[in-house]
Structures are given as C-alpha cells and as structure tokens.
Amino acid sequence: MAVNTGVPLPALQQLQLHDGNLPNGVDDPTSLIGQLSPKRTSQKTLVKRHNAHLKTQEAASTSDNDPRPVKQVILSEAYPACCKSLRELEAIPLASLKVETHHRGQMVIVKAVTAAYRGVGSVSVAVDAAGDADKLAIYNHSDTSLLSNLPAGCVVAVKEPYYKRNDGMSASDYMICVDHPSDVILLRFDDPLVPEELQLSAVDRAALDKTPEEWRSTGDLAFLQRDLPTAAFCYTEALVSKEEKTASFTAGIYAKRAGVNLLLGRYDGARDDALASCTGNAATDWRAYFTAAKATYGLCHYEESRKYFEKALQTQKSVSPTVDAALQREYNRCLARVREETEGTDDAYDFPAMYSSLSLQKNQVHLDRGSFLRKTQVRHSDFHGNGLFAVEDIAVGDLVFVEKAAFMPNQYFEPTRASAALYATMVRQMCDNPSVAAEVLQPLYGGELERTGKEGEIVDGVPVVDVFLAETIRLKNCFSAPLSTLDDTRPETGPYQERALAKGLWKYASYLNHSCVPNTMRSFLGDVLISRAIRPIKKGDELFQQYIPVKADVRARQAELQAGWGFVCQCPLCQTETTEAAQAGHAHRRSLLMAAEKLASKHLPHRFPPDSAVRTMEKLSKQMVASYDEAGEVYGDGQPRLGLVYPTMWLLRAHRCRKRHAKVAQYAEQTLRCFGFGKPEVDGGPASMYSQPGGPLHTVHVVSALVMGREAHRALGQTKEAEAFDAAGKLGFRMVTGFSEDVKAINEEEGK
Template sequence: MAVAVADLKGKVPPRRLPKEELARTHKAHLKKQDLTPDAPRPVKQPIMEEAYPASTRPIRDLDIISLGELRVETHHRGQGIIVKVISPPYIGAGVVSIVEDEFGNADKLAVYNQGDSSILSGVPEGCIVAVKEPYYKHNGAENDYMICVDHPSDVILLRFTDPIIPEPLRLGPLLKSAEDWRTAGDKAFIERDFPTAVFCYTEALEAADEKDKAFRAPICAKRAGTNLILCRYDTAKADALASRTGGLSDWKAYYSAGRAAYGLCDYATSKVHLEEALKINPDGSGVRREYERCLARLREEEHGKYDFAAMLDAVSPQSVHMDNGSFLRATRVAESKHHGRGLFTTRALKAGDIVFVEKATLMPNQYEPARASAALYAMMVRQLCDNPSLAQTVMQLYPGQLPYDQDRHQEQPHIVDGVQVVDVFAVEGIRTKNCFSAPLSTLEDTKPSSPEGRMAKGLWAHASYMNHSCVPNTMRSFIGDMLISRATRDIAEGEEIFQQYVPVRALVDLRNAQFREGWGFECGCALCGGERRSSSAMLEKRKEALQAVEKACNKKQAVKAGKGGVTGIGIVPDATIRQVDKLMRQLEDLHEPDVYGDLMPRLTLIYPSNWLVEAHRGRKNHVKVIKYALKVLRNFGFNVPRGDDVATTTMWEPGQIFTTSPTALMTIHVVAALRRLAGAYDALDQREMAERCAVAAKFGYTMVTGFENDLNALDQ
C-alpha cells in the first residue's frame, strides 16, 4: 500500500527508485527535450508561500550526509551532500541530472536559476557538485523524489582535486598540466562555450605556479575577455587588473578593466582605467573611442543634459538598452516619515524640471506582458549571481514580508565558497515591490495608434526608493531602459518627492485596497487623508452616484477613449447630455466643501466631465467645451476659473496652473483638456487665450513624455 506523502514528511522514504530505473526514465526525457538553441528557456518563478532562505554557510562547515539519509519535504539545515553527476543534463526550467554519492546511492538533482554564464546551467556529466542544506521533495509519482535547488548559490561546482571530495568519487584532474587546461579553455572559447572556457582557464590558473607571471598574466587576460562576453563585469575587472605585468601591453589590461567598469555603469572608475590605458597607448583609437563614451556618460551624470530626440531615434524593439548615464544628483535617499526610506531633493526644482534620469538597473528586452515578469526575475537572479557589486545595490531594496528573518536581505551581501549568495525569494519579493512597467517609449504610448499592453518590466533601484502619493509631485516617463522623472509642481529643497505606483482609482476605499494588496500600506496623501474624513454613508452615496453617471455615459457612447485623452467625435442627443449633466451635478453636490475645498482633486467627476467635453465638442458648442474642460482641470485639482461665464475665462493664465495647484494630479488627460480649451477658444476668435492654452498643453506634454514634443503626436 502506498504511503501518503504527508505521513513521510521528515522521514527517510521506505523506497526510492533504483539507479537503473532513474537512468532509463532520464534517458527517455533526454530524447524528447527541445534542443533548439534559440528557444526561450522557461523560468521557474518562486512560490512565495514556499519560501525558504538560501544557505549562508560554507560547505566545509556542514555535516556531509549520504543520499540515503535525505528526508522527505525537509530542508536539511546544517547538512550538505557531495555527489557526482552520472547523466547528461535534461534542460528545461531547470537542469535535471542523475547523481550518485560515494556509497553508490542515486537520485535526481534539479538545479534552477543558473544563468547562461554558469557551467551549472547545463551540469556536465562527470562533474562533482556540493549541495548545501539540500531540500528533498516528493516529485509527484510513487517513490519518486528529487533534490531541489532553488537558490543558485546553494550548489557549488567542486574542482576535481578538491580535498573535500570523498575518495570513491575522486577522478583526479582530467588534464595533467596548466598548459593542457589553457589549451582546453582556448578550444572552448573558439567553440563559443564561454562558461567552459572560464572553468578551464580557472583550472589552468589553479594548476600554474603562483610566481609564474609570464604564464598567468595571459590566462587572466583571456578569462577577463571571456567574462566580459558573459557580462560578469566584477570578475572581468579583477582579472583584467590581475593580468598586468608592468610592460607596454598593460594598456590592454586597463582597457578591459575600463570596459568592465563601464558595463557596471561605474563611469568614474572606467575613466580612471581608460586614462591609464591612454597613457601607455595614446594612439589607440579603440581606447580613445571608449574614453569619449565614458566622458559623455559622466557629463550626463553631472549636468543631466540629454539628447532625448536622439535617444528616441535610437530606441527600437531590438535596441532598448540606451547608452546613457544616470543623473541622480538632484535627489538623495533618506529616512521618510511615510514608509521607511524615500527620495528627497537636494535643491529647489521648478515645475517641469528634470528631477532625475535613471538607466535601468535591470530590464530585459521583453514586451510581452505574460513573459515580462518572469524575464525580469530571471535576469535579476542571474545578474546578481554574476556581479556581486550589483547585488549590494539591489538586495538593499524592500522585499515585502518574507516568512523568515526579515532583515537578512538587507545585510551586506557576501560571497561564500566563491559564490555570491542570492536568495531567490528575496529577489522575487524585491521584484514585485519595486519594478515598473515601461513602454518602449512614453511618447509612442500616448498615441492612439500605439498597440495596447506592450509593456516591459524593469528595476530602477534609485526610483524604487520613491514613496507613493495619489497626488504626487513628479511624473515618470520612459525611453527604452531610461526612466525620466519631472516635477509636476514647484518642489522645495529637501522636500520628499513622490510618484504614483499605479494610476489611482476614483474611490478611496478601492484604491487603498489595491495598495494594501500590492505593497502592504494605506496611502496617507492629502487626497486619501481628506477623503477618509467623509462618512461611510457619504462614500457610499458617491459610489452609487458614480455608477449612475457612468451608466448614463456608457448608454450612448459618443466617442472612443484614447491614450491622449478622448479621441473621435460623435453627435450625442441633447436629452443624453442633459441627463449626464444632471447626474454629474448631483455627484458634485456629494463632495463636501470641508473635505475638497477649492483645489483637492475630485476623481469621481473626471470621467463625466471629460465625457461632456467631447459631447459638446461633437455638437460644436465651444462655450460648453470651455466650461467642461475647465471642470476637468478643476476635478484634477488645478486652480482654474469657473467656466459658467466665457468672459471670465479669458482673464487667467493657463501656464500658471502648474505652480498654483499644490495637490493637483497631472495626467495625459490634463494635456487633452488644455488642447480642447485651445481649440474652443480659437473657434471663438479668442486667439490669445488659445495660444496660452496650447503653450500650457505643450508644457504639460513635456512632463508626460519626458521631453518637449509636438502635440500633434496625440492625433497619430
């Protein structure tokens, strides 16, 4: 009779599949596996409810046990296993191999989250690996179990001569000399098997005489170049500097070190190394070219001056990673009274000013929503493994509530057994709490012709420190992997800056339910704080009134909603317009003066006021267009005149709304409302007011898209 898995938890299974059966089943899987080299590799994303911490102990500090001692559904804390891989790898979401210990016991080993730069992404047959604090789980079928390694740092590829390897598993070195390993590395490099090349060069260095610099320096240079290809920039930089001999050829070492630092966006260090290369080789055109690129990035970091139009021309679905630096000098990270840490200005900023521009810390070129999250997770894990300096930045971010040791992720990341410790559950928490959705460019995304839903996921570490407000003082936009943050109102020196995590919902209870579920907080902004003063009865009345007015608007939809406001014109019957207008006035009366005052946004009124703008525009009633466009702006919280008397609406300055509205909410719909005002004023021969509104709309469009653009793009 089969034993229930629940009854086996914590126990050694009474029976495991024998080695012969494991090998036979594995061989059948190997025949079916897709060996298409260009096929996207599936990703196993963590299930947070099953989270467990990565091992932080060296393998030599653990008690080594046999496969026969593994207990079902158990994380073997304080213990480890050392096994030999006795099968070719089956490669899917992870790498599954058959392994054997020193006593002849066999089992399945599944290794996940290894990057393409790691030889463990396809564990070669014959290798010896150590698994630290292994997790042994039931694999579904009767008597079928598997060692599951989620954290990439929990499995270590051992050198063949490592004394920790038990005698029965020892093969001795596969090659006899450092020269043989070097030759093997060269062969693997020519075959573009870069992880194997790195492994062979490492073995060559381990086998070589430590004092033989003439032999070791070229090997370090080769390994540096290979690691550059693999984007392992920290190791590449260290190898490049280790390849110096004190001779004229050292320019190559400094050149490689400069390129590695550039890959880490450490342009100051890159400049230092490239300058050393130029001292030795002043005529090197490649070095000079890299040096000029580095200087351009440093100027961007210092002054925040960018050629945004050129960046837009350069971005494409095939080229989303911009060659630009990050301008962060106008902001700093500090403790916030709202939620832990936040971003604060280091100088006063005017409405429309650049607050910061940041190159993505990590962003895959994946714009399919169904795949973008998994692609970002996979990139984060693999890049953090490959570049410990990057892990120091990313692992300081907030991961949400983990079911273990809440502060572990914020400790300085450390290297154990030569490997950067990366906790995949903390990484996934950081991804979900800190990533942004980004179009290829915000400018293109505002156009009605832009395809819906084409968003990548990226991590911008500096921007991640910004706290949320439903009425923020900044607005973000994107060009490729560059995030542009602009001030939507004047911001004082030392003031905290805020952003919207997501577009806010009209009703306070619904939007805060979203914040609680997604980020674990209740918003304390001026709008939410004010609306919480409304009674539950009043909140319910507004909800019912909003449903009624939306129903009336949707009953006879005259226009099609677009990204840049409302586009398309239709003729709406007078009776429908009167009904919507009446319902909207009823909804207006449900906004208490002591809560909303003159300037607090009234989000429930935005949809019907926008609807009435387009309805009257379709009937060429320009006076009413002005009236309701002003209501749109007022409902977003902007300081504008009442629109009941056209004569009074020509006595104001539209451009000043961005400096006289402390709690306004800036969106693309504000730009659209200003454009509608410009059109209506122009139709009424109020040309000066039309021009003022057009200028204000263009200014607002700069905030939305990140840089100055032609408003006609909204019509494309």
C-alpha cells in the same frame, strides 16, 4: 548595475519529469514529510529513465539557443538561502535525506553520472560515496555557468539540501531541489572535500592532469568554438595549477579570462582579471586598462570607467603616437555618460534622439545612457521606511532624476510573461556579478520576508542569492513600462500585443514612496526612467510618485495599495476623502458615477451622441457637483474631485465634436478643476497653473483638456487665453512624456 538583459523567456513553467508509482502501503504522500524515503530507486533505473528523457528532448530540440523557461516562485514555500561556508557544514549521505525537509547545517556531496536534462532547470542523476543515487535539479543558474548544464563527471556540494517530491508526480518520485543558485558549489577534482569514492579514476585523472599550457590551449579551443563557460573554466584551471608558471604566462591567462568574462557579462570578474593581468609593460597594460574600463562601463560605473580609459590612453600614447580609434571612440562614449550623470540636462540626454533610436522589432530598447541622481538623496522617511528627498529646489517641469534600469528584459509581454522574464534576468545577473547582488538584495524593500542579513555576501566564492527575496523585491519595486510613454499617450488603435508592457526594476526610483497626488511624474524611453517635477519642490521635501493609477473611489484604491504594498495611504487626497464630511456623500456620488458610466458606454463622446444623452450627462454632472459642494470646505481649491472626471471629460469631448466652442472652453476649465487645477493665467507663465497651492493631480487627461481648451479659445478669438492654454499644455505634456511638447496627436481620436 549590469547592462546586459538576458535571453527571451516564455511564460512561467514548473519542471515535471519522470514517472513513478506510490510505494506500497502509502496512500497519503504528506504522511512521509520528515521521514526517510520508504523506497529508493536504484542508480541503474534512474539512469535508464533519465536517458530516455534525454533522447526525447534531443529529438524535440530545434536549437541550442531556444529560450530557457524559468521555475515559478511560490512565495508561500519560501526558505532562506544557505549563508554558511562548506567548511561549516556536515556531510551526510543521500540515504539520510528526509522527505520535504531542508537539512540545515548539512550538505551532500555527489557526482553527476548523466548528462543534464535542460528544461526549467538542469536535472541530472547523481551518486554519492555510498553508491546511492538521486535526481538533482538545479534551478535559476545563469547560462554563463557550467551548473546551468551540469556535465557528467562533475562533483558538486549541495548546501542544506531540500529533498522533495517531484511536483505533479507520484509520492515515490523524489529529487534534491536547489532553488537558490548559491546553494550548489562546483568542486574542483582535487578538492579535499571530494570523497575518495567520487574522485576521478586513474584514466580520467590522467586525462585531466594537464599542464598550465595545455589548459590554456584547451581554453583557447573552447573560445574558438564559442563555448565561453568552458573556456573560463579552463583558464581558471591553468591559473590554479600548482605547476610553476612565469609572471608573463599568468598575466596572459588573466587577460584571456578577462576577455571571456567580459563577453559573458561577468563584469566584476572581467575588471578584476584585467587589473591582475597588468605587468608594468605599456605594450600590454593599455589593453588591460581598456578591458577594465569596458567592464566597469558594463556595471554603469562610468566615473570609474573614465579613469581606466584615461589610463589606457596614457599607456597607449607612451607606446605609439597614434591613439587607437576604437579606444578613443569608447572613451568619448564614456565621457558622454559622465556628462549625463553630472549635468542632468535635456541637452546632455538628447531625449528626441533617444526616442528615435528605439525599435521593438530590432530589440533596441536598452539605451546607452547614464543615470542622473545628483538632485536627490535616500533618507529615512517618516511616511514609510526609506524615501527619496530633494537636496535642492526643483522647478515645475525640471528633471528630478533620470535612471537607467538595473534590470529590464527586452521583451514586451502580457504581465505574467513579463514578470517571469524580469525575475529570471535579476537572478541570473546577480549570480554573474556579486556587486550587483549586494546592491539589490541588501538595501531594497522586500516586504515581510525574513532575511538572514548575509544576502549578497560572498561565500565559497559566489554571492548568496536568495531567489525568494529576489522575487519579493521584484514584486514590491518593479514598474510596468511601455516602449515609450510618448507613444503610450496616443489613441489605442493597434492590437494589444503592440502595446504590451515590459517589467523593469529601477533601483533608485523604487525608493520613492507613494502619494495619490505626488509631486513627481515618471515616464519611460526604453529602459530609461525620467522623473520630472509636476509642482515646485523645495530642498528637503520628500519626493512622491504614484504606484498605481488613482481610482476615483478612495476605498478601492486603498484596498489595492493595502493588497500590493501593505500600507494605508495618508496623502492629502486620501485624508480628505476619508473624512466624515466627504464620506457622507460617497454612496450618492458612486451611484451617479455608475449612471454616467452606463450612459457613456452606450454613446461614445466623439461619435456625436444625441442631444438627449448630452442633456442627461449634464444633469448627472450637476448633481455630482452638488454632492461635492455639500461636503463643504474639504473639497476646497486644489483638492481633486475625481468622481467628476469621467462625466466632465465626456461632455468636453461631446461638445468638441459639435464645435460648440464656448461649451468646450467651459468644460475644459471644469476638467482642470476636477483634477485640482485652476485655469492657466494669461500673464502668469506656463508653470503658474502647476504652482497653485493644494494637492492637484496631473495626468495626460489634464493635457488633453488644455489642448481642447486652446482650440476652443482660439476659435472664439480669445488669443491670449489660447496662448496660455497652449503653453500650459506643452509643459504638461513634457512632464507626462518626459521630453516632448508636441501635443498634436493627443486628441486625434476625438477629432475623427
């Protein structure tokens, strides 16, 4: 999957341009749906209005590098991307376009007659062969594409055009709206599909009638000016020119375009061009293999990258005994990724070094690491669709898998902005790399959205990218991630912005089905997801994770899962809590919990609450324990009693601040019991607590209770018990954070 992560993006925005008036006699714009526009605006008027907006934009612009906003995706208005080639579509004139209609099986061919207004998309005025004009709005294109800033004079074919009223404007303001980036194709000037009326004038044709050498020179100039999309375009024109070219000239152009594609993050194209530039001459071929190696590295295909690096080294050696230092350095970096992928050990990853390298201020959130997936396999799940299964036994605390994000912007925002950034990153990277589009759009779960089955396939030279499907895949599969889970476990002392989350998509992790009492736990270091076993896993077992933090109220968490993912959880805890015996005391437990929460809101447990508050909380806790006991065997050993967590943790902290060590030890054990665990065995080893039967739930609160229990037993002189709590706490913290066993800071707030 692609490594590059795009540019900063602000909140979701809708494009709203140009003024207009309701046509005479039209009071209800919806009455025009499916009808021809009752009034067409002339090309002269459209161009005049458009140029006025361009001047306004030019005056307000501060930098060409300003972040590009993205268009909001409204799933209720979803429609599929066109999967047909241009040769299968009927060309129609602009005058035939019907309001709020998708013209299936048809296309329009138009020429841009203005520069593009760049906002949420690229908006131009375009004309057809009949001389009619309309606004053309192209959304969701990568900044590496000329179509993200369509130059005047370019001719495009819009597949199955959607003709709509400009949102927020009057009923007479229409435009061709291109949501799917693969629905618009840039046509070459000599393409037979271009009507004679849109072909270049003799003067313009002469200006573009360049020799391959002239196209190469123009591309070189664009490269020096850092206009990489134009450079790639010019090199392509040099290659497709019908003039005779030598093999060495062609190879040189492929090499140049490979280098440009590599810089643009078009890794598929960079690899293909690099290999096409090979001539059998060792003096140049080593550079081709070097570029191919870096391109496949960018796609995170490290084993393939290693082979190209080795070819580059072998070829370079035949030319010179001195191996280029940069080549050797990049090769060693690739070998480190291969080791991570194959070994999957803590030593191979060096998680502490990864943690130390993170920096939100310096945008160092994308870690150069490989994905270790060897212990698991995607298979059909009896629970829900596909799932992830263990292919070998995995011990408590061991790595299940480690995965680098397929997509994750380097911004940590509030949820709406983070979602917009992830969506834009996904779409733009899939446009740039067809192999990425196929790996995401075809296999990943996208809810009930109808698919054509051709998403991700190459049609007319570009991958079919359905933006609505991309958004549903994002909604169903993305994770919210802190910069590091280790820092996220510390007391929340800074402002919200410092603790904002990123949104990312980890393709492999998304195959895990949900359980409220899972057997794996995920953590994050930048864009790397770490999954560890939190109980013994046998070969063939399905692996589960939590989609959301588990609420004590089974009805509330089932409603959240139903709303977000459309399923009813059937995990052991949910099956227990939906039984008649468990539900009998639900209302009573809920009222007791509400009373406990109300009391706790008045008295923070680590701020020396009065003894009267402690006594009241103990009374509420005992009543809740009795309510669970009345449910009989359904809440036996290993079954969490989540309603008890809040009052029990409050009491644990309240007694800790008073240094009532015996009480702390008592409530530490009770907290563990609330999550379904027994206390750590003195002679059983740290994994014994997590290897108990049933369906216990591991969270950072379990670790907090273990740390406080260790302190209490140590103060009481119970050394062996303290050591057992300490070992279990360190192992538990490693499962929570992904790597760290340093639990010193986890309860620092309670100690103040």
